Amino acid sequence: MLQLQTLRDNKDTIIAALQKRNIDAAPIVDSVLLLDEKRRSTQTELDNTLAESNKLSKEIGNLYKTGKAQEANVLKEKTGTLKEDSKRFGDELNAITEQLQQLLYQIPNVPHESVPAGSTEDDNEEVFKEGDIPVLKEGSLPHWELAKKYDIIDFELGVKIAGAGFPVYKGKGARLQRALITYFLDKNTEAGYTEMQVPHMVNEASGYGTGQLPDKEGQMYHIGADDLYLIPTAEVPVTNIFRDEIVNEQDFPICMTAYTPCFRREAGSYGAHVRGLNRLHQFDKVEIVRVEHPEKSFDALDGMVEHVKNILRELKLPYRILRLCGGDLGFTAALTYDFEVFSTAQDRWLEISSVSNFETYQANRLKLRYKDENGKSQLAHTLNGSALALPRVLAGILENYQTAEGIQIPEVLVPYCGFDMIK
RNA sequence: GGAGAAAUGGCAGAGUGGUCGAAUGCGGCAGUCUUGAAAACUGUUGAGGGUCACACCUCCGGGGGUUCGAAUCCCUCUUUCUCCGCCA
Known part of the structure; x- marks a missing residue:
């Protein structure tokens, strides 16, 4: 499997090299890079949501400890939407990652420069x-x-x-x-x-x-x-x-x-x-x-x-x-x-x-x-x-x-x- | 195949709801000391995502669930160990 980072950095070289295998990898590489970008942005959204609920959870914990159950319960209510969001982002992220993986599995290795062109x-x-x-x-x-x-x-x-x-x-x-x-x-x-x-x-x-x-x-x-x-x-x-x-x-x-x-x-x-x-x-x-x-x-x-x-x-x-x-x-x-x-x-x-x-x-x-x-x-x-x-x-x-x-x-x-x- | 126990960082091993990515020991790395080494002492030491760099996020066998919050509770799968049965 090719490395995403390499694919990002050397897209054109890789596509050109794959032509030696008589395949046009451009479409699949483009989809991979697009999905990768989507993956990262979804990841960021998920991370931010999780970061916020982590923060809230800590606050709630502190409030309970200091006997402020009332205030804690108020905060609890706020966690509901965060939970929904993180579930949604998480599912989305999994789906994208899976899709990305499947695409990457389909791209063969990049031939070495000494590999001659040819088909049979x-x-x-x-x-x-x-x-x-x-x-x-x-x-x-x-x-x-x-x-x-x-x-x-x-x-x-x-x-x-x-x-x-x-x-x-x-x-x-x-x-x-x-x-x-x-x-x-x-x-x-x-x-x-x-x-x-x-x-x-x-x-x-x-x-x-x-x-x-x-x-x-x-x-x-x-x-x-x-x-x-x-x-x-x-x-x-x-x-x-x-x-x-x-x-x-x-x-x-x-x-x-x-x-x-x-x-x-x-x-x-x-x-x-x-x-x-x-x-x-x-x-x-x-x-x-x-x-x-x-x-x-x-x-x-x-x-x-x-x-x-x-x-x-x-x-x-x-x-x-x-x-x-x-x-x-x-x-x-x-x-x-x-x-x-x-x-x-x-x-x-x-x-x-x-x-x-x-x-x-x-x-x-x-x-x-x-x-x-x-x-x-x-x-x-x-x-x-x-x-x-x-x-x-x-x-x-x-x-x-x-x-x-x-x-x-x-x-x-x-x-x-x-x-x-x-x- | 039946019954029971367990799965935590390179290894050993603590941790039974929040301050735990996780005590402690060993190992590894760096330093002090030494002519050098050993010993001793000090520091450091998991993986991945993300970022220019930070921040931040994930991971305590896998998956799912409960909860504001899970290494810790529940379900399930897998694996390992012990005992019984069978057997090369």
Whole structure:
């Protein structure tokens, strides 16, 4: 959520920047500013009314104490209209505040200056590319075929138990999953991220805190009986650790990592590109989350990008990094780098990580602040990234590491797997 | 699931109708002392709105109510603790 003060001070710049997202924010920003003014004037009226009745109440109290009940009763009568007024102003204020809040929820984050203009993923800017794309021999298979051939992932079994998009990993497939999770967590903790285990369901307040609500309401599984949401990413519970918190400036950087399953309804996204592991309702992901000083957050973002690069180098997977264009940028992000691995047998790039800086957008919703050197509360910056999302990494490994003899296990994973080949 | 108790500032903990944004202790910060540190002493120390700055307003788990006036009384929800039951 954008800060009102910033919106007041930089209205035109913000509207101009939001054009990169291909939206004309002018009308909504105008309504916000108008409502804000109304809010403040109503607040003042309410405050004045309350101040007066506070004063009267004190007088009445003093009169009673000095035994002047008669005079007190006279004053009491005057409080009637004040009460009505304050009730009226109060209700009005609540309504305006609610309205204002709803409008603010609808304005996405302001893209960083480096975000390229554009409307679709085709306009994303490739900023880095590394690793050799293996040339596969005749008869090489996409991962869903490999999964079947070596009996390591059973998609049909998942359909039977839950539905499409809930694969069952078997034997060495399951072990490889676990190996990847442990390997990622080890890499992250080595880099200074503290490992966390967090709830896989969150309440409504958490959903609002990180911005999944109300924007992506339909993308999360909702448990009606208890009003909880299955997490679409560990970002939600991990970042919400710091909801309503004021941290010390010297606590920065706050670095956390967590493995969780992720649940996404993926409503409406069916088609040729969702085969196999490409798009699932439940998948595993190891996430890194940072809370940062505003001046350091973009350095931190670069650091996170380097960190993910290192992991992909170790796995020896060909990948590229994209800077998302305005049209593809997530609602809450100011700047996002997507990592994609090349899936050789499918001959396409698969997104495996998304690293973002949210600046104060989430922090404002979360009320995540820090004390600056003058002792004043300031909003912190939040960032997160996948390090990494499992299924597509797995798809990349299966396809790129396939040989006539079987699937080779990347060297760094062998100690975690206990085998070096899936035959 | 049943019965009871409780929810106050970073923490502990007082406060049962007005002078309470809230005693006291610990912690934090600043200072005195000290070569430095510790101890001791002194001062300071919640959040938000509002204002050029003051004033002023709101917040004692959430919501509603009683009252001229509520941390304090009533209703309700949530959470925590204790006991019983069930159970990984």
